[in-house]
Amino acid sequence: MSEHLLEVSDLRVTMQRRGVPITPVDGVSLTLDRGEILGIAGESGSGKTLTLRAILGLLPRGGVAEGDLRFASDGGRPAPYVPTDVHGHGISIVFQEPMTALNPTMRVGDLIAEGPRIHQGMNKADARARAIELMRLVGIPTPERRARMWPHQLSGGLRQRVMVATALSTEPKLVLCDEPTTALDVSVQDQILGLLQDLRMRFDMAIIFVSHDIAVLGELCDRLAIMYAGQIVEIGPTDDVISRPNHPYTAALMASVPSFQGTSEELQGIPGHPPDPAAFASGCRFAPRCAFAREDCKEASYELTPTSDDRATSCIHPEVLAQP
Amino acid sequence: MTALLEVQGLTVNFRIGSAMAARLRGQPPPDLKAVDNVSFEVERSESVGIVGESGCGKSTIAKAIVGLVPISAGSIELDGIPLTEKRDQATTRRIQMVFQDPGSSLNPSLTVERTLAELLRVHKIVPKDQVPERCGELMDLVELPRSLLRAYPKSLSGGQRQRVAIARALALDPEILIADEAVAALDVSVQAPILNLFNSLRRDLGLTLLFISHDLAVVRHVCDRVVVVYLGTAMEDGPTEQIFNDPRHPYTRALMAAAPKFGVKKEPGKSALTGEPPSALDLPSGCRFRTRCPLAQDICAETEPDLVESETDAEHLVACHFGWTEAPA
Amino acid sequence: MTFNEYFPSPSDDSSSEQPLDSGGTPPDERGLWRRIPMKAKIGGAIVLLYVLVALFAPVIATHDPIEIDPVTRLASPTAEHILGTDELGRDIFSRIVYATRVDLPLGFLGAFLPALLGVALGAMAGYFGGWVDSVIMRVSDVVQAFPAYILIIALVFALGQGASSIIFAFTILGWVAYARLVRSEVLRVRTLDYVHAARVAGLSRFRILRVHVFPNVISQALVYLPSDIVFATLALAAFSFLGLGIPPPTPEWGAMIAEGQPFIRTNWWFATVPGLVIVGLGLGMSLVGESAEEALER
Numbered sequence: 001m002s003e004h005l006l007e008v009s010d011l012r013v014t015m016q017r018r019g020v021p022i023t024p025v026d027g028v029s030l031t032l033d034r035g036e037i038l039g040i041a042g043e044s045g046s047g048k049t050l051t052l053r054a055i056l057g058l059l060p061r062g063g064v065a066e067g068d069l070r071f072a073s074d075g076g077r078p079a080p081y082v083p084t085d086v087h088g089h090g091i092s093i094v095f096q097e098p099m100t101a102l103n104p105t106m107r108v109g110d111l112i113a114e115g116p117r118i119h120q121g122m123n124k125a126d127a128r129a130r131a132i133e134l135m136r137l138v139g140i141p142t143p144e145r146r147a148r149m150w151p152h153q154l155s156g157g158l159r160q161r162v163m164v165a166t167a168l169s170t171e172p173k174l175v176l177c178d179e180p181t182t183a184l185d186v187s188v189q190d191q192i193l194g195l196l197q198d199l200r201m202r203f204d205m206a207i208i209f210v211s212h213d214i215a216v217l218g219e220l221c222d223r224l225a226i227m228y229a230g231q232i233v234e235i236g237p238t239d240d241v242i243s244r245p246n247h248p249y250t251a252a253l254m255a256s257v258p259s260f261q262g263t264s265e266e267l268q269g270i271p272g273h274p275p276d277p278a279a280f281a282s283g284c285r286f287a288p289r290c291a292f293a294r295e296d297c298k299e300a301s302y303e304l305t306p307t308s309d310d311r312a313t314s315c316i317h318p319e320v321l322a323q324p
Numbered sequence: 325m326t327a328l329l330e331v332q333g334l335t336v337n338f339r340i341g342s343a344m345a346a347r348l349r350g351q352p353p354p355d356l357k358a359v360d361n362v363s364f365e366v367e368r369s370e371s372v373g374i375v376g377e378s379g380c381g382k383s384t385i386a387k388a389i390v391g392l393v394p395i396s397a398g399s400i401e402l403d404g405i406p407l408t409e410k411r412d413q414a415t416t417r418r419i420q421m422v423f424q425d426p427g428s429s430l431n432p433s434l435t436v437e438r439t440l441a442e443l444l445r446v447h448k449i450v451p452k453d454q455v456p457e458r459c460g461e462l463m464d465l466v467e468l469p470r471s472l473l474r475a476y477p478k479s480l481s482g483g484q485r486q487r488v489a490i491a492r493a494l495a496l497d498p499e500i501l502i503a504d505e506a507v508a509a510l511d512v513s514v515q516a517p518i519l520n521l522f523n524s525l526r527r528d529l530g531l532t533l534l535f536i537s538h539d540l541a542v543v544r545h546v547c548d549r550v551v552v553v554y555l556g557t558a559m560e561d562g563p564t565e566q567i568f569n570d571p572r573h574p575y576t577r578a579l580m581a582a583a584p585k586f587g588v589k590k591e592p593g594k595s596a597l598t599g600e601p602p603s604a605l606d607l608p609s610g611c612r613f614r615t616r617c618p619l620a621q622d623i624c625a626e627t628e629p630d631l632v633e634s635e636t637d638a639e640h641l642v643a644c645h646f647g648w649t650e651a652p653a
Numbered sequence: 654m655t656f657n658e659y660f661p662s663p664s665d666d667s668s669s670e671q672p673l674d675s676g677g678t679p680p681d682e683r684g685l686w687r688r689i690p691m692k693a694k695i696g697g698a699i700v701l702l703y704v705l706v707a708l709f710a711p712v713i714a715t716h717d718p719i720e721i722d723p724v725t726r727l728a729s730p731t732a733e734h735i736l737g738t739d740e741l742g743r744d745i746f747s748r749i750v751y752a753t754r755v756d757l758p759l760g761f762l763g764a765f766l767p768a769l770l771g772v773a774l775g776a777m778a779g780y781f782g783g784w785v786d787s788v789i790m791r792v793s794d795v796v797q798a799f800p801a802y803i804l805i806i807a808l809v810f811a812l813g814q815g816a817s818s819i820i821f822a823f824t825i826l827g828w829v830a831y832a833r834l835v836r837s838e839v840l841r842v843r844t845l846d847y848v849h850a851a852r853v854a855g856l857s858r859f860r861i862l863r864v865h866v867f868p869n870v871i872s873q874a875l876v877y878l879p880s881d882i883v884f885a886t887l888a889l890a891a892f893s894f895l896g897l898g899i900p901p902p903t904p905e906w907g908a909m910i911a912e913g914q915p916f917i918r919t920n921w922w923f924a925t926v927p928g929l930v931i932v933g934l935g936l937g938m939s940l941v942g943e944s945a946e947e948a949l950e951r
Binding site for chain 2 (some may be wrong): 846869
Binding site (some may be wrong): 043044074080140155156157158185186187188189190191192193195196197198212213214215217219220225239242252253255256259260266267268269270273274 | 358361377378435481483497512513514515516517519520538539540541542544545568578579581582583584585586587588589590591592593595596598599600
């Protein structure tokens with residue numbers, strides 16, 4: 001069955017910055033299958049986090065999302081939904097900083113039990129039992145004891161596991177992850193990534209994982225979307241996107257990542273700055289920094305064009321990357 | 325040849341909690357051993373990486389070397405001269421540091437030029453009339469346009485701020501540059517050219533680099549030698565290639581396995597490192613890694629292993645009872 | 654494999670003279686004047702008006718403010734006396750105008766001197782710590798433990814009626830808030846990396862305090878200055894109303910309210926207009942202070 005779980009088309013987020021309207025997310029379209037892990041990579045200001053938050057209606061004050069969002073909440077065809085209605089009903093989110101995302105005045109067990117009690121109408125005892133079961137599921141040792149602790153008494157890794165348990169408590173079909181491992185050490189990050197992959201396998205849960213860390217995304221994700229200046233510039237199977245980029249930005253980004261096993265060859269970097277949402281270039285937004293930019297790039301309108309069955313790029317001259 | 329910088333048994337304790345409360349209870353004042361008996365050497369023009377997870381004490385080592393925190397035991401010698409928290413201007417100049425956070429690394433009320441010029445004037449690096457020219461040269465050195473000399477930090481990007489921070493450190497013509505997570509907060513496309521800049525500064529100025537980072541891939545890119553630190557003490561010390569290709573300490577091995585590797589396909593969650601480091605206030609007996617170590621034996625709980633060099637390679641040292649032998653099955 | 658082959662290196666490309674990471678964030682296109690919020694402009698205009706009135710009081714005033722005229726006592730507004738006269742036949746409008754020369758500088762001083770003392774002591778306490786900090790903070794605890802108005806009244810009684818006594822009393826009491834604010838700001842700023850960098854660069858403690866700490870904490874304190882000027886002006890008026898402030902016949906708003914109070918039923922403008930004048934200054938200062946606070950938050 002190839003029905004999608006989530007369909008986002010032409011998503012636009014507009015905000016006011018000191019009275020000036022900006023569009024930090026400008027025409028994002030993507031689809032997600034059941035049980036699929038989609039990575040969204042991008043640098044600061046690329047709009048990746050806002051895209052994720054718009055799906056759940058969690059935009060900062062003054063942010064307005066437009067576009068068509070469809071979600072298959074009941075297992076059927078994706079249907080339009082109101083973002084704030086899917087809280088606790090099919091989509092949940094894991095934030096970057098568990099210390100600020102967990103209410104410090106509630107015990108860990110109560111935090112996790114809150115979802116089942118509110119959204120599934122469980123009674124207190126059942127919800128508590130469910131919380132302990134979830135804590136065991138996400139690999140928290142001695143869950144009975146830890147359920148009685150306060151968030152600040154837990155280490156960073158355990159707190160992030162609590163976040164994951166909270167997200168899972170409402171049995172979501174889709175978990176959105178906003179840089180959930182950025183604040184963690186590599187060993188703990190590895191454990192959380194392993195946990196997410198394991199949960200996906202067991203519950204056929206789909207994940208959208210937003211990160212700036214290409215190495216992490218390469219390890220976890222089935223498909224990878226690259227965002228630049230509020231648009232998806234390339235999307236496709238992770239390995240293909242990483243090893244055979246179809247967009248000069250992707251290629252430049254990949255050439256900036258220090259490789260783990262490589263020799264100390266010069267890293268590439270990208271000249272100039274990531275653009276400010278108040279001053280996106282017209283035409284291809286990457287053109288001003290692109291080593292391959294041509295005259296017609298300045299007039300190119302944004303369109304994500306398929307290059308094969310499962311890949312698409314917004315570059316109008318992807319052939320430049322094939323040249324030796 | 326003696327090393328340019330020699331760190332011998334460096335220990336840094338932080339007083340935590342109330343000393344008076346402890347005295348009332350008849351106990352010694354509570355101390356946190358942030359750095360515990362760390363020794364390593366840095367040769368001139370070498371680039372040494374100090375890697376470890378957060379809270380392992382790697383930043384404190386850097387701060388002790390530049391005199392920002394007092395040394396509790398051990399010594400730090402620069403060309404054979406012991407360094408303490410108090411040091412004269414001439415010694416101060418020789419070791420400079422770049423800090424992590426681009427948001428707070430520059431004084432927001434000074435222009436770039438005033439930031440640089442202040443140091444040039446106070447240390448009388450160049451005659452007064454040459455200060456503006458020298459500021460320009462420093463900008464060239466860190467590959468920033470001279471027009472940014474008039475800019476305030478607020479209008480600079482994160483990458484530009486870190487470049488200015490590097491220029492500020494270079495203003496004093498240091499021999500040793502310490503970079504404490506200097507690229508950790510930057511996007512990769514901005515981080516890459518700054519890593520290249522560190523490499524070219526070493527090449528062109530003969531700068532000695534002490535590079536503190538949690539990111540193994542970054543360290544591999546910049547460093548000749550790596551010291552792996554766990555809970556305040558050194559676990560392994562050796563040439564970068566050997567540490568990466570043939571790690572001898574189980575902690576180093578686990579760290580390598582846990583790190584996501586760009587360009588290498590691997591499954592997450594398969595590292596031997598489970599759980600999280602124990603508290604530095606309550607260290608395990610013997611080897612401090614044994615509580616998470618897949619090789620741990622009885623002896624590991626009894627004696628703390630010393631950093632021992634390999635029989636074949638004096639450059640590669642490991643603090644593990646089984647570093648150079650196969651562990652009993 | 655490496656991915657560099659997909660991306661030409663800048664060294665291959667002779668045209669890429671542009672240094673990496675050049676340029677900056679786009680400057681705000683709008684001019685400075687347009688970026689000042691309306692609130693600040695109105696507040697600034699009001700304050701400026703008061704300052705101008707104080708400066709040009711002799712030109713604006715129609716009469717000598719202390720000239721007694723027993724014939725036209727308690728007159729209603731006429732072309733000659735636009736706000737009428739008081740009990741002693743003095744021109745109320747002229748008195749209000751001249752009072753600006755008393756109330757405005759005293760309000761400024763009554764706010765500025767405590768701020769100066771508090772900022773200096775707070776900065777020392779925060780930066781040097783140790784016994785300096787302990788002494789300063791304990792003294793501030795003692796000052797704070799007294800009921801403020803009672804202490805001011807006691808001080809003014811002890812030192813004698815007059816402007817200098819009131820300013821002195823304000824200073825003794827008012828520095829505490831500034832000291833605490835600046836101290837906590839200094840404690841925050843001294844852990845920032847640019848202060849660490851200055852220490853690593855071997856700069857002297859005094860220099861670090863002066864160049865790297867002080868300028869970055871002072872704005873936090875100065876934001877409260879306008880609201881304290883309002884407070885000082887009001888307090889001065891209150892003390893004059895109680896007869897503890899500026900001795901007669903010097904014109905002063907608070908004293909004028911007190912003088913006009915008995916005639917509120919017949920000559921309502923006598924006490925009301927000086928009151929409105931105080932309200933106007935308070936409004937202007939508050940608008941300025943509020944905009945300054947908002948500007949700092951951005």
